[in-house]
Amino acid sequence: MIKGDDTVGDFEKFVADVTTRLSAMSKGELFVVGDGLDRDSLWLTFLDSFPAGTNLRFRERSEYDCSTCRVFIKHFGNVVEIHNAQIRTLWSGVSASDPVFSVVAAAMDEFVGTLPLSGIFRSAEAQYGAKTTRALRDGQVEVWNHLYGRVEKQHRSTDAGAARGxxxxxxxxxxxxxxxxxxxxxxxxxxxxxxxxxxxxxxxxxxxxxxxxxxxxxxxxxxxxxxxxxxxxxxxxxxxxxxxxxxxxxxxxxxxxxxxxxxxxxxxxxxxxxxxxxxITPAMVKAAMKTIDELGIEESLQRRFARLSDVSVNNVLWVDNDTQSRMKDGIEGLLMQAASARLPDPKPQEIPVVAFLKDILPGAESIDLWVANRHEPHFVSLTTGRHPAAPRLFTWDNDFAWSYGGNVTDSIKERVKRAGGNVTGKLRVSLSWFNHDDLDLHVFEPNGDHIWYRDKRNKLDVDMNASGPFSREPVENVTWTRNIADGEYRIEVNQYHKRDSSPVGFVIETESDGKIEHYSHERAVGHKETVEVGRMTIAGEVITAFRPGKDMQAGSAGKDLWGITTEQFVPVSTVMYSPSYFDDSEVGNRHYFFMLKGCVNDQPARGIYNEFLRRDLQPHRKVFEVLGDRTKCEPSPDQLSGLGFSSTVRSSVVAKVTMTGGRRRLLSIQF
Known part of the structure; x- marks a missing residue:
């Protein structure tokens, strides 16, 4: 404070500068600094900033120690504005020409400027401080000047705390x-x-x-x-x-x-x-091309179906006589060993695949496979790069890969395993589809118990696409491990939430006593539609009969798939391991491929799968997921396609083998 006639510094000019500065700041948003600040520190900084001899004792206190000015300093002293993302205090540039108050303003500016931003300025009061006060002393009226400021309407609130919150x-x-x-x-x-x-x-x-x-x-x-x-x-x-x-x-x-x-x-x-x-956005394409350029793999991404002439004779386990001349390395080095022949049995003799490769294959002159409808998920194509000299993409040292029907890399059973489902029980019913829809599997047991997502009964252990993350290879799985009641089981599939416009149906896979069967629904399921899959008869914990619903296709009637007709014998041209086991490699699960004569995948097939990528490409999985979908192999007439079986999935196929000397054997190869 100061009396109107005081001459130590120009306090009135200082007050006018502060008032003008506050008025200019108030046109915009006001903020405060110093979260949890003891407001007395603002006042003490103000008093202590006066140069020596300029704030002398006046009566009981120093000349500028005033309760009215204290109120102003405590409420406005730490108010700031933000201009061009820079904090400016109330004291910035105030009384620059005054030898006393320029020092005071600079000290306040420095102190307040070091405090962190804490919030927005809001007040329920309209004004802090007062322009003047008057007091009567010895019969004379004394007029005192003070710091003061109004709170503009936009900075006032009846609930300042809520506004700040x-x-x-x-x-x-x-x-x-x-x-x-x-x-x-x-x-x-x-x-x-x-x-x-x-x-x-x-x-x-x-x-x-x-x-x-x-x-x-x-x-x-x-x-x-x-x-x-x-x-x-x-x-x-x-x-x-x-x-x-x-x-x-x-x-x-x-x-x-x-x-x-x-x-x-x-x-x-x-x-x-x-x-x-x-x-697929332009930015994604641009980012993908940048990655491809940096890795030098543009030519490696150009894929096609593999031909027999691409494959070295060293990487096939058996080749049909009519096919040998088309092998990459000819027949040299391929030893065809004779084996003792037996008369064919009335029904197929079961033989593990390892024994089949060791004891039967070397002496086989021709092989025919019984391609059943249930083998549809096993249809597989071999793919390779268009440029043999391009850098490899995969974890094995060659450019070959494979793609099962539906552009997946493994069977329904394997997908259930990856999803955490039990595939080792006595009886299993699995549902598989290929989009983001939320299909639900329902099984009604003979006693009326209803197994579904709301009542899993410790049997439904996989329920995908009910909520995110969504998959394009979803499965649901019901498994019985013990106490399987005899009687008729009714199986249904319901479309709980249709999210996808792709015209695809679903496949039901049953497994009992080691036997896997498939039943397919070809058309897409409408929203809230329920499809009756069929009625399954169980006796002695084994499926003895399955009566498909009217819209389901079962494995009894042959159908055309990839240029061949199912439910009959089809000649085999070549037998080989999956490319991950070529040239003495042993990477991941082993697959056994039986390439079939006349088998031609008529749909574009993925040549790149993320699970195949070598380790240094894994950080770019999102890019390669896009590329794999956009760089599919176009169908070709001389491709290598047939049936594939994983070493991790229990399955079987019947083979009619003509041995050296003309004798035939009927075998059920067990995987």
Missing amino acids: TFDAAVQVFQRGLAELSRPALDTVADLIDDNALYRGAEHSRAVTEFRSLQNRWTQATDGRAFVFANAMNPAARLRNTVIGTLVQDLSAGVDLEQAVRSFETKVAPQNYQRPTAL
Whole structure:
């Protein structure tokens, strides 16, 4: 405080400067610094900043020690503004020409400027301090000047605490969004919106664009926290907590693009929505090409079906006489050993595959396989690179790979195992499909017990695509390990949630006493539709009969698959291991391939699977998932296709083998 006629410094000029500065700041947003600050420290800093001899004792206290000015300092002293992402205090540039108060203002500016931003300024009061006060002394009226300031309407609130809490929450959301939402994910979502690949995506275009701009400016700001405070109330700053923000979050966290978009569409789209375009964006293509260029593998990605002439004679276990001349290395080095022949038995003789390869194959002149409908999931094609000299992609030292029907790498049983299902029980019923739909398996036991996702009865152990993450190779599995009641079991499949427009059905696989059978539903299942798969008769814990539903196809009637007719014998051209076991390699599970004459996969087949990739390519799995889908091998007439069997999946196939000398054997090869 100071009397109106005091001449030590120009206090009135100082008051006017502070008032003008506060008024100018109040046109924008006001903030406070010093979370948990003892406001007395502001007042003590103010008093201690006066140069020596300029704040002398006046009556009981020093001249500027005034309760009215103290109120102003305690409430306005730590108020700041943010200009161009820089913090500026109330004291910045005040009374620059005054020898006393320029020192005071500089000291306050320095002290307040070191305190961290803590929140937004809101007050229930309209004013702090007073311009003047008057006192009567010795019959004279004394006029005292003070620091004072008004709280403008936009900074007042009847519930200042709630207003500050709302702002603090906005800051936290913005900070998390800036840190967690990656730029590549934002770019991908922006591309999807531009390509009209998101349901009502255009509604979110402005928010995504604005947030990307904010994030870019944040990374360039010298004071990131000041930038966050200055922009926290921008509607785009809360992107993380919006529905489009959940999509960006998923992509930033590494969730597969299609899975993330499906999750988004589940939240915003009607159940019958069908996405119009593929989820491949220009930015993804550009990123993929950059990775390909850096790794020098562009030629390696060009795949095709393998021909017999590609395969070395050293990597086949047996070759038909008519086929030998087409082998890559001719017949040299391939020793055909004779073996004693036996008369064929009335029914196939069971033989483990290892014994078949060791004892039967060397003396075989021709082999025919009984290709049953149940073998449909075993149809397999061998693939290779278009450029033999290109760098290898896989964990084995050759350029060959394989693809089972439906563009998978293994059987339904193996998929159930990978999903954590039990495949070792006495009786098993598994459901498999190939899109993001949520199909549900229902089994009604003879006593009326209903096994389904709401009552699993310790038998349903895999229930996929009920919620994210979604898979394009989902399975459900019911297994009985003991106490299997005799009687009739009814099996149904229900479409609980149709998410995909792809026209694919499903396959049911049953296993009992080591025998695997398949029943397929060719058309897609409509939303909430229930399909009766069939009725299964159990006696002595073994399936004795299966009566398929009217829309199901079972294994009794032959059908055309890949150029051959099932439920009959088909000649074998070549027998080999999977490429992971070529040239003395032993990588992963061993597969046994029986390539069939006339077997031609008429659908494009994947030549690249992530599970095949060598270790240094694993960090680029997302890129290769896209590439594998976009670089499929086009059908060719001279391809190597046939039946494949995994060493990890129990199965069998009947073979009619003509031995050297013309004798025949009927064998059931056990895998």
